[in-house]
Amino acid sequence: MRRLSALLNFSFLLTALTFPCSLFGAAIFHDLGLEDWIAYQEPLAFKNLIRNISAPGTTKGSVLASPSKNNPDYFFHWVRDAAIVMDEMVTRYETTGILKNKNRYLESLIDYIYFSKQNQQTPNLSGGLGEPKFNVDGTAFSESWGRPQDDGPAMRATTLIHLAKVWLKEGNEKLVVEKLYDGTEHSIIKKDLEYVSHQWKNVSFELWEEVKGHHFHTRMVQYRSMIEGAELANLLSDFKAANWYLSQALEMEPELERHWSFNKRILVSTLNREDGLDYKYSELDSSVILGINQGHVENGFMSFSDDRVLATVNALEEAFYRLYSINRNGAPGIAMGRYPEDRYDGFSSGSNGNPWFLITSGFAEFYYRLATDLKNKQEIKISAVNKGFYRSLGVKRKSFDSYKKGSSEYKALIEAIHAKGDSFLSRVKYHVDGTGSVSEQINRDSGYMQGARDLTWSYAALLSAIRFR
Ligand code: NOJ
Ligand code: NOJ
Numbered sequence: 001m002r003r004l005s006a007l008l009n010f011s012f013l014l015t016a017l018t019f020p021c022s023l024f025g026a027a028i029f030h031d032l033g034l035e036d037w038i039a040y041q042e043p044l045a046f047k048n049l050i051r052n053i054s055a056p057g058t059t060k061g062s063v064l065a066s067p068s069k070n071n072p073d074y075f076f077h078w079v080r081d082a083a084i085v086m087d088e089m090v091t092r093y094e095t096t097g098i099l100k101n102k103n104r105y106l107e108s109l110i111d112y113i114y115f116s117k118q119n120q121q122t123p124n125l126s127g128g129l130g131e132p133k134f135n136v137d138g139t140a141f142s143e144s145w146g147r148p149q150d151d152g153p154a155m156r157a158t159t160l161i162h163l164a165k166v167w168l169k170e171g172n173e174k175l176v177v178e179k180l181y182d183g184t185e186h187s188i189i190k191k192d193l194e195y196v197s198h199q200w201k202n203v204s205f206e207l208w209e210e211v212k213g214h215h216f217h218t219r220m221v222q223y224r225s226m227i228e229g230a231e232l233a234n235l236l237s238d239f240k241a242a243n244w245y246l247s248q249a250l251e252m253e254p255e256l257e258r259h260w261s262f263n264k265r266i267l268v269s270t271l272n273r274e275d276g277l278d279y280k281y282s283e284l285d286s287s288v289i290l291g292i293n294q295g296h297v298e299n300g301f302m303s304f305s306d307d308r309v310l311a312t313v314n315a316l317e318e319a320f321y322r323l324y325s326i327n328r329n330g331a332p333g334i335a336m337g338r339y340p341e342d343r344y345d346g347f348s349s350g351s352n353g354n355p356w357f358l359i360t361s362g363f364a365e366f367y368y369r370l371a372t373d374l375k376n377k378q379e380i381k382i383s384a385v386n387k388g389f390y391r392s393l394g395v396k397r398k399s400f401d402s403y404k405k406g407s408s409e410y411k412a413l414i415e416a417i418h419a420k421g422d423s424f425l426s427r428v429k430y431h432v433d434g435t436g437s438v439s440e441q442i443n444r445d446s447g448y449m450q451g452a453r454d455l456t457w458s459y460a461a462l463l464s465a466i467r468f469r
Contacts, residue, residue, distance in 0.1 A: 032429075034425060034426050034429065038425070038466055040436075041432070041436055041462070042463065042466055044435075044436030045436060045438065045459040046088075046092075046459070046463060047436075048436060048438070048454055048459050049085060049088065049456055049459035049460060049463070050108075051067075051454075052064040052065075052066070052067060052085070052454065052456040053112075054108065055067065059115060059136060059137045060111040060114075060115065061110075061113070061114050061115025061116070062077040062115050062134075062136045062137075063077055063082035063085050063112070063456060064076070064136065064456060065077075065078045065081045065133075065455065065456060065457070066452035066453060066454055066455045066456060067453070067454055068452045068454075071347055072346065072347055072451065072452050074455070075136060076134065076135060076141060077115070077119075077133060077134045077135070077136055078132060078152075079116075079119065079131070079132060079133065079134075079149075079152030079153070079155070080132070080151055080152045081456060081457045082112070082116075082156070083152070083155035083158070083159045084155065084457055084460045084461075085456050085459075085460045086112050087158070087159040087460070088459075088463055088464065089105055089109055090159060090162045090163045091162075091467070092105050093105035093106055093166065094166045109163060113160070115138060116160075116188060117188050118138045119131070119134050120188065120191055120192075122134065122138065122139065122140050123140065124141070124142075125142060125147060126148040127148075128148060128195065128199070129148075129152070129153040129191070130149055130150045130152065130195075130199070131148065131149075132145060132146070132147055132148070132149040132205070132209060146209040146210060146211075146212070146276060147205060148204045148205065149204055149205045149207070149209060150199060150200065150202070150204035150218055150222065151204075151206070151207050151215075151217060151218040151221050153192040153195050153196055153225075154192070154196045154218075154221045154222040154224070154225035155225070157189050157192035157193055157196065157225040158221065158224055158228060160180055160192075161189060161225070161232050164176045164180045164181060164189065164232055167180075168235060176236070177236070181232060181236055181238075183233075183236065183238045183241070190238075193241070193245060196222050196225050196226065196229075197226060197229075197244060197245055197248045200219070200248065200252065203275075204218060206218055206269070206270065207287055208338055208339075208344075210276050210277045211270055211273055211275075211277050211280065212273065212274045212275035212276045213271060213272050213273035213276075214255070214272045215269060215270050215287070215291075216256065216267055216268070216270070216287070216288045217287040217288065217290055217291035217295070218291075219255060219256050219291070219295075220291035220292065220294065220302065221291065221294050221295045222252065222295075223249055223256065223297070223301075224294070224295045224296065224297050226245045226246065226248050227246070227249050227297045227299070228297065229241075229242075229245045230242040230243075230245040230246040230249070253301060256301075256302060258271060259271060259288075264315075265311050266288075266308075266311060266312045266315045267308050267311075267312045268283035268284075268285075268288075269284070269285030269287055269288055269339070270283070270285075279341050281341060282319065282339065282340050282341065284312075284316055285316075285338065285339040286316055286336055286337065286338055286339065286359045286363075287339075288309075288312050288316075289309070289312065289359075289362060289363065290359070290362050292309055292366065293362055293365055293366055293369070293464075296369070304366065304369050304370040304372075304373040305370060305377065305380075307383055307385040307386040308385065310385075311385050311386060311388065313366065313389060314388045314389040316336065317334050317363075317392065320335070320337050320340070320355065321334050323340055324354075324444040324445075325444065325445050326355075326442070326443075326444060326446070326447045327355075331427060331430050331447075332423045332427050332430060333360070333420075333424045333425075333426055334360075334363075334423075334424070334427065335355030335360055335431070335444075336355055336359040336360045336362075336363050336424075337353050337354060337356060337444075338359065339353070341353075345441070345450065345451070346439075346441040346450045346451020347451065352444060353444075354442055354443055354450060355441065355442045356440060356441050356458075357428060357431070357438050357440065357441070357458040357462070358440075358455070358457050358458045358460075358461035358462075359461075360424050360427055360428055360442075361424065361425070361428055361458070361461040361462045361465040362461055364421045364422070364428070364465040364469070365461070365464055365465040365468050367417050367420045367421030367424065368418065368421045368465065368468040368469050369468055370417055371414050371417045371418045371421070372468075374413075374414055374417065377405070378404070378405050379403060379404050379405060379410075380402060380410060380413060381401075381402040381403075382395065382401045382402065390413075393413065393416045393417065393420065394416055395413065421465075422469075424465075425465060425466070425469070431449065432449070437449075437453060437454055438454070438455065438458040438459060438462065439451055439452060439453050439454070439458065440452045440455040440458060
């Protein structure tokens with residue numbers, strides 16, 4: 001199952017032998033073009049994602065990071081992963097036209113709210129809401145770990161705010177007040193927002209659970225939770241809270257700007273490192289781009305087309321292109337990892353890091369959203385900071401040129417950006433097999449799937465990228 005079948009000419013035979021039950025799907029799978037593969041993979045990804053929610057042997061409402069119980073043991077509810085996964089569920093709930101499914105998704109969301117409320121109230125070693133993960137029965141995880149991780153409560157709030165907005169749109173304010181936000185800290189969203197708004201200045205561990213400091217990714221998702229939290233508080237007439245959250249968001253902006261390094265010409269992932277790994281010399285980290293995707297708000301701040309973001313994207317692509325041999329064997333796109341110095345191979349940390357599915361999908365998503373962002377602009381300006389990025393898309397002219405909306409060059413550039421997004425999805429396709437299972441990592445040399453199998457976040461990231469496509 002964990003093989004790079006695209007590299008094998010006899011993949012059809014091998015697949016047929018290994019997966020007789022999925023013979024048909026697996027057999028046709030490698031001949032599929034991207035469109036057809038998406039049509040094939042998308043329902044499988046959602047089926048596999050759902051399987052990890054309220055799974056057998058867990059308390060209802062919990063979300064397994066992966067069903068893998070050893071090597072590695074991912075049989076836990078991570079607050080961050082769960083928020084990302086349940087946001088997919090909110091979107092499904094919002095958009096499905098099938099009543100039976102809608103009710104099923106609703107039930108699962110209600111369970112998640114209940115489980116998460118328990119998490120908020122369970123005493124833990126972080127001593128607050130920054131506890132990164134819980135046992136699947138909802139009890140505290142009490143071994144040593146990188147804690148607190150303050151992106152978690154922000155992302156949980158954002159997912160639940162998304163749900164609150166859907167319920168409000170459906171005219172169900174009563175349900176919002178009862179389950180999500182009643183203006184007191186008894187309600188789940190407000191408790192998270194209060195935590196974020198009072199804690200964000202402190203250092204915490206980042207999404208990779210390895211470094212304690214101030215992180216771009218953590219700050220971006222905190223920023224979004226404050227902006228959207230303020231919107232929700234306003235809608236529910238909690239005006240004082242709304243002003244407070246907004247004031248905190250405004251204070252975060254200059255802190256986020258400080259991540260731009262004039263020397264390196266990238267947005268660095270961490271400032272003020274206090275503890276944890278100390279060998280991330282490049283300061284280059286894909287979490288910055290995940291922070292752009294996951295922390296985006298429609299106000300122009302740190303937008304997809306921000307020159308600093310584009311420069312960082314370009315630097316990451318160049319670094320991982322060089323680093324992984326599987327990126328230089330003719331496969332489409334670039335398989336993207338966490339950061340160049342990564343030593344976590346999906347099983348242990350004394351090794352070599354690898355590309356990750358959720359990051360490669362995250363880059364696809366970034367490009368699709370960038371294309372949309374640029375379509376709303378009157379012109380695309382090439383600058384000293386972004387020229388490396390645009391050059392990598394085939395733009396040959398000198399800096400300080402600009403592409404006017406409506407011109408054929410402008411159109412070609414947008415198309416190239418969309419095609420680049422597709423190249424990352426094609427790359428995901430290249431490394432998965434016909435069963436539709438997606439793990440955490442891709443071996444940097446062989447291309448085989450590696451690390452936790454059926455990583456729930458891998459599915460959510462793929463589904464999100466497909467949606468933005
Ligand atoms: C597991 C963590 O989740 C992962 O991010 C980290 O790299 C390894 N442990 C090593 O600390
Ligand atoms: C390790 C990753 O680094 C972290 O981001 C994630 O939350 C856990 N694995 C669980 O998937």
